Amino acid sequence: MLGTNGWDHTERRAASQQFGLDLVEFESRHEFVAAALDTAQLNLDQYLDRTVFYRERPFTREAFREFMLGQSKPYPDTIGVMERAAASGKYLLATLNNESLELNAYRIQAFGLQRIFKLFLSSCYLGVRKPDAAIYQLALRLTQQEPAQCVFIDDRALNLECAEREGMKTIQFKNAAQLEHDLRALAVEGLSH
Numbered sequence: 001m002l003g004t005n006g007w008d009h010t011e012r013r014a015a016s017q018q019f020g021l022d023l024v025e026f027e028s029r030h031e032f033v034a035a036a037l038d039t040a041q042l043n044l045d046q047y048l049d050r051t052v053f054y055r056e057r058p059f060t061r062e063a064f065r066e067f068m069l070g071q072s073k074p075y076p077d078t079i080g081v082m083e084r085a086a087a088s089g090k091y092l093l094a095t096l097n098n099e100s101l102e103l104n105a106y107r108i109q110a111f112g113l114q115r116i117f118k119l120f121l122s123s124c125y126l127g128v129r130k131p132d133a134a135i136y137q138l139a140l141r142l143t144q145q146e147p148a149q150c151v152f153i154d155d156r157a158l159n160l161e162c163a164e165r166e167g168m169k170t171i172q173f174k175n176a177a178q179l180e181h182d183l184r185a186l187a188v189e190g191l192s193h
Contacts, residue, residue, distance in 0.1 A: 001155055001173040002082065003074040003111055006103045011071040018067060019052075019059055026051060037100045040124040044068075044102040072103070074111045077176035081191065085183065086116045088190025094119035096139050096152070098129045119143065130154075131162040140166065151186060153179065 005011060012030060016023040029051040036042040042050070044065065052064060086093050095117050099107070101124040107113070108120060121139050123129040128138065140147060147167030154160050160170040171182045180191055 001075070001153055001179070002079055002113065003072055003107065006072050006099055006107060007068060011068070014071065015064070015067055019057070019064060021052065029054075035129060038098045038123040038129050039127045040101045044100055047100070068103070069106050069110075072107050072110060075176065078173075078179060079111065079113075079116070081176050081180045081183070082116050084191050085188055090189055092119070092143055092145065093117045094121055094139065094143055096121045096130065096135065098123040100124055130156075130159045133162060133166065136163055136166040136168070151183070151188070 009027070012026060013023060015021065016026050033042055033047055033050050037044070037047045045061070048061060048064065053061060057064075082093065085091055093116055095113070097104070099122050104120070104122045104124050113120075119142065121135075121142060123135065126135055126138050128134045130136075136152075140150070143150075148169070150163075150168040151171060152160065152163035152168045153171045153173050154163070155173045157172065160172055163170050169186060171179065171186075173179055184191055
């Protein structure tokens, strides 16, 4: 919600077109190792060994990595909404996402997220991914928050359903204006422009 997806099906399709990969084969290989990548059981180089560079290619690993990272584009309007909420000083803002260690670190730095969020609860740190109930339970334990005090924001219905089962309020993200509207409806302060 703070930017484009890091390495989702759209980004992988673009990579297959850019580098001439067989998309069906690439997706099949990705699916076999995606959970291990997102939970830091594989690093990015190991992932690339298994999904792209298991055979010789007419392009370099560095070119492919650069392309992967380049797919991450921030959404300044959405980041602005979260910056205003953070500036109020009234809320503990944390992320809860599925992402590989290298991509997560890149996006935190490139999007300047340290100035907004106090805690990054990413699958690569926690060893579990959304929508597994354990990731929501860990988030609650690590933040020491009651579920009813939390607002979980995500663009995927299944992730929202699982957060609701844990007792959290939820917002399905569509765009920055809608997010700001929905946060105001929950009486989140500090969102005035």
